[in-house]
Amino acid sequence: MVEKVLRGDTNAFSAIIKATEGLVAQIVFRMIANEEERKDIAQDVYMKAFNKLGGFKFQSKLSTWIGQIAYNACLSYLEKKRLVLPGNSHREDDTMEEGLEALSSKTDYALNSEPEKLISQKELSAIMQSAIEKLSPVYKTMITLYHHEDLSYEEISQITQLPAGTVKSYLFRARKSLKESILAKYKKDEL
Amino acid sequence: MTTKHLSEEELQQYSIDKSSCDIEASSHIQSCASCKANVEAYRQLFTVIHDQPKQVFGFDLSNLVLKQLPESKSKFSVNSVFVFLTVLAAAFSISIPVYLFRKYLSALFEGALSMTIYLIVITAIVILVFQSMEMYRKYQKQMSILN
Numbered sequence: 001m002v003e004k005v006l007r008g009d010t011n012a013f014s015a016i017i018k019a020t021e022g023l024v025a026q027i028v029f030r031m032i033a034n035e036e037e038r039k040d041i042a043q044d045v046y047m048k049a050f051n052k053l054g055g056f057k058f059q060s061k062l063s064t065w066i067g068q069i070a071y072n073a074c075l076s077y078l079e080k081k082r083l084v085l086p087g088n089s090h091r092e093d094d095t096m097e098e099g100l101e102a103l104s105s106k107t108d109y110a111l112n113s114e115p116e117k118l119i120s121q122k123e124l125s126a127i128m129q130s131a132i133e134k135l136s137p138v139y140k141t142m143i144t145l146y147h148h149e150d151l152s153y154e155e156i157s158q159i160t161q162l163p164a165g166t167v168k169s170y171l172f173r174a175r176k177s178l179k180e181s182i183l184a185k186y187k188k189d190e191l
Numbered sequence: 192m193t194t195k196h197l198s199e200e201e202l203q204q205y206s207i208d209k210s211s212c213d214i215e216a217s218s219h220i221q222s223c224a225s226c227k228a229n230v231e232a233y234r235q236l237f238t239v240i241h242d243q244p245k246q247v248f249g250f251d252l253s254n255l256v257l258k259q260l261p262e263s264k265s266k267f268s269v270n271s272v273f274v275f276l277t278v279l280a281a282a283f284s285i286s287i288p289v290y291l292f293r294k295y296l297s298a299l300f301e302g303a304l305s306m307t308i309y310l311i312v313i314t315a316i317v318i319l320v321f322q323s324m325e326m327y328r329k330y331q332k333q334m335s336i337l338n
Contacts, residue, residue: 010260017253022245039255041336042248046256073271110213121239128239175203175233182232 002062005053017046020063023149024070027159030144031074031137041077045070060158067159071141078137124182131181139174148172195219197226206233 004012024045032038049066056065132140138160145151145159153171157164197205197216205212205220220226289296300308 010257013260014253014257021248021252024247025248028248035249038248039250042252043255046252047259050260053283088206105334121242124235125239125243128203128236129243143240147237148243148245164221172200175236177198178236179229179232182236 002053002056005050012052013046015048016049016062016066020066023063023067026149027067027070027141028074030140031071031078037077041070041073045073048073061155064155064158068161071159072161074137074141112125123183125186127181128178131178135174135177139177140168142167142171143174143178195207197229198222202229203233206230206237 001012001017005016021042024042028038028042028045032041045066048069052069056062132143135143142156143144145156146153151159153164156167160167162170178186197219201212201216205216209217220230
């Protein structure tokens with residue numbers, strides 16, 4: 001497919017777009033809030049990919065390579081808008097403890113308690129969606145790539161061009177922050 | 192069994208891949224309500240994220256991009272012509288001296304032992320075969336990466 005595009009077959013590029021736009025969408029949606037900007041950035045990503053395709057060295061998956069272009073395009077946009085710094089929302093420890101107790105009592109758990117008292121999956125999904133939105137764009141993207149797209153640390157490292165250790169560390173912090181959101185919700189429900 | 196609570200990293204690791212944790216950590220989680228609740232919170236979190244609907248663009252991205260791409264290039268691009276001319280020049284530069292010095296060349300080969308000629312030919316064939324195999328292996332590798 002790559003060779004066809006390089007030989008000048010622009011229609012072959014359409015197949016590449018269709019095969020990779022899912023991953024690009026995950027990155028762009030997580031990093032860019034404005035819908036019009038998303039449209040421009042998505043097009044820009046593929047124009048860059050088309051122009052740089054000759055430099056693709058087959059050292060990674062094509063989707064990962066295009067994902068890297070998408071990530072860099074979004075990052076450049078955020079840097080221009082000065083929106084890239086993580087909003088690390090760590091909550092107070094006592095909230096964590098109380099939330100844990102509440103969840104602990106429910107975890108012992110569905111066996112003893114009534115199902116309707118547990119947070120419904122739908123409700124939890126809404127809480128999570130809102131908690132994910134509060135994360136910084138970089139954390140949001142990493143969480144989505146790892147837990148939604150099932151990419152490995154290595155692949156995320158290639159996309160973000162960060163060392164695998166940094167990716168693990170960012171993911172650790174993002175998961176912790178999200179878990180605190182769940183526990184805070186359990187605590188709130190318990191009160 | 193350890194009574195010490197698991198670290199946040201261990202809790203995350205256990206929630207992602209239970210089998211990667213040691214037996215001591217696993218048995219602690221079974222008996223510790225706090226750690227169990229933490230693991231449960233992480234598992235709920237991972238399930239919810241994994242099950243979230245996939246984001247999709249609300250427009251035909253392929254169509255928008257293709258409109259902006261340059262027209263398909265003709266089969267004989269400048270690059271192809273350049274490669275063709277280079278090969279032609281190389282062929283001429285080899286064949287002209289061969290034609291001019293053909294008498295000396297034939298005398299050279301007549302003098303050589305037939306065994307030596309066979310050896311050269313076999314060596315050349317072996318090198319060609321190995322190079323072709325290497326090229327094929329490289330091609331297969333690239334294709335597997337793309338897939």
